[in-house]
Amino acid sequence: MLTANRDLLQPWTWPAAELEWQLIYALGKDSRGYLHRDTVRGIYDGSVFPKLAERTATLHSEA
Numbered sequence: 001m002l003t004a005n006r007d008l009l010q011p012w013t014w015p016a017a018e019l020e021w022q023l024i025y026a027l028g029k030d031s032r033g034y035l036h037r038d039t040v041r042g043i044y045d046g047s048v049f050p051k052l053a054e055r056t057a058t059l060h061s062e063a
Contacts, residue, residue, distance in 0.1 A: 027052060 006014055028039040028048065042048025 006017075024040065024043050025035050028043060029035050039048055042051070
């Protein structure tokens, strides 16, 4: 998807798109390493961030 949607006239923007998806994957993957569709949608509408904060707080309180 990233390769197909690249703008050939702006190659300096390619690393930013790759970095964005790597960050989304790192933040949103579950314990099995899957990135669910609802999580990606939540990244863009902002609804996933409270869930991530709760998950992080739970992990830190257990340690």
